[in-house]
Each structure stands twice: as C-alpha cells, then as structure tokens.
Amino acid sequence: MPAPSAPHRPVRVLLVEDHDMVAEAIRLALERSPDLRIVGHAASVAAALVDAERCEPDVVLMDRRLPDGDGVTAIADLLALIPDVRVLVLTGEGNGSVAARVAETGGAGLILKARGLHELEDAVRRVAAGEMVFSPGLLGDVLERLSGRTPGVGANLTPREREALHLLGEGRTTAEISAQLGVALNTGRNHVQRVLEKLGARSQLEAVTIARREGLLT
Incomplete structure (x- = not known):
C-alpha cells in the first residue's frame, strides 16, 4: 500500500496595504481558504521589507500606492531580499504601462481591486504556482511592450x-x-x-x- 502523500503547505502571503478596512477584507477573504495563510501585514514599503525578511512569504500581495513609495518600484528590493518571492501588485487603477513595469521589474502580476476577492484568491494561488497573472485587458499590452513592439511612454527619457x-x-x-x-x-x-x-x-x-x-x- 503506497504511503500517503504529505499535505501541501499553505501559501504564505505577506499583505502590504495601508488602508485598514481594505486589508481586513482581503485578510478575511484569503484566510477562509485553507491553502492560503496571511503571515504578516505591513502598511508601508519600509515595513514590507522588514516583514518580508522576518516572515519569508511565498507571495507578497502589495498595494501599488503606499505612504512611503510605489509598490512597483519596491519589487526589486523585495527580490533582492528573497529572490524566489512572488510579488503580486494590487491597484485601484492600472494600464498597460504600469503592468509592463511590474513584469519588467520581476513582478508576478497586477490585479485591479475592482475585480473582486474571488479573483484575487485565484491570482494568489496562480502566482504561487509560478504563473504570471494580469487582470483582463492588461496582458496583451504587457506582451506587446515586452516584445519591444510598443515602447512605453517615457521610455526614452534620460x-x-x-x-x-x-x-x-x-x-x-x-x-x-x-x-x-x-x-x-x-x-x-x-x-x-x-x-x-x-x-x-x-x-x-x-x-x-x-x-x-x-x-x-x-
């Protein structure tokens, strides 16, 4: 009789969101799933870097606009600390340029807050599994930009x-x-x-x- 397989470890998620009500709604939505676990909550880029080293998350779910900086810009710093971490950016509004910046800096995806909590749960699982996830309407722009056919606005600034x-x-x-x-x-x-x-x-x-x-x- 084959030995039973070991249970899968829940995906460890560090939530970076400075609005308490939004953070609480996301936490409740994710933690109702047994395969997802919130291991930390930070409200700034600086706190996220400290908590990332301490908590060693699989996924950092990061708001784009934070009191002390841009969540997209912070991706490189997070990857420098934990090279294998997957960073999923959450934003109230986004376009192809922002989505391409996420991909270019090593992020795992960009999800619009308006898409709903069920889609967010699915996105966290998918990026933890190694996928790139972008809200509908953004992926095509990302592929065009990364292929070099559509340079981003401001790409030629010195x-x-x-x-x-x-x-x-x-x-x-x-x-x-x-x-x-x-x-x-x-x-x-x-x-x-x-x-x-x-x-x-x-x-x-x-x-x-x-x-x-x-x-x-x-």
Whole structure:
C-alpha cells in the first residue's frame, strides 16, 4: 500500500496595504481558504521589507500606492531580499504601462481591486504556482511592450530628464529644478522642455498628469 502523500503547505502571503478596512477584507477573504495563510501585514514599503525578511512569504500581495513609495518600484528590493518571492501588485487603477513595469521589474502580476476577492484568491494561488497573472485587458499590452513592439511612454527619457520629471511631480519650479540638479537655469529649462516633448505634453502640469497615468510617478 503506497504511503500517503504529505499535505501541501499553505501559501504564505505577506499583505502590504495601508488602508485598514481594505486589508481586513482581503485578510478575511484569503484566510477562509485553507491553502492560503496571511503571515504578516505591513502598511508601508519600509515595513514590507522588514516583514518580508522576518516572515519569508511565498507571495507578497502589495498595494501599488503606499505612504512611503510605489509598490512597483519596491519589487526589486523585495527580490533582492528573497529572490524566489512572488510579488503580486494590487491597484485601484492600472494600464498597460504600469503592468509592463511590474513584469519588467520581476513582478508576478497586477490585479485591479475592482475585480473582486474571488479573483484575487485565484491570482494568489496562480502566482504561487509560478504563473504570471494580469487582470483582463492588461496582458496583451504587457506582451506587446515586452516584445519591444510598443515602447512605453517615457521610455526614452534620460536619467537626468527622469530626475527633472520627479522634481516636476513634487511641484518644483524650473529654477528650483535647475538648482537641485546643479545646472544653469537654461540647462534646467532644456531638461524640462525635453521631458514635455518626450511625453507629448503641452505644459508641465500635463506632463505630470501623463507621468502619473503611465506609472512614471507615484
């Protein structure tokens, strides 16, 4: 008679969400499934990095917008701590550009909060099993972007122009941007102008709006 197979260990999930009510709803939904277990809850990127090392999760379910940073940007730091961890980003709104950033930085997927808790449970199981999971309507954009056929908005920004864009996002003036970058005012103006041109924006405000929409700014 064959020996009984060992029971499967539940998928260990670290939840990173700064809204308590949302976090509690997700926790209750996931923990009603015996194959899923919440091993920690963090409300910031910094706390997530500490808890990830302590809890050693299989999956990090991470909100995209957190008080101290962007959940997508944090993927690289999580993978540096735990190379095998699977990071599933949860967001209120998303598009192909943001989804492609998740894939490019080593994330396992992007799920829209509006899709519902049952779909979220399924997504956690699938990424734990090694799949890439994106909400319907986003996967095609990800494949197009990663294949190189559709470069992302802002993909051609230089490091200096990205610095200027982030300063624009903080509400800095051109003079303040020039001072922060340590360049002459005319050089600073040129950086800002090239940012506008590359984003297809007619004003600094529109550039920031486009950058936020495309996931270039949090």
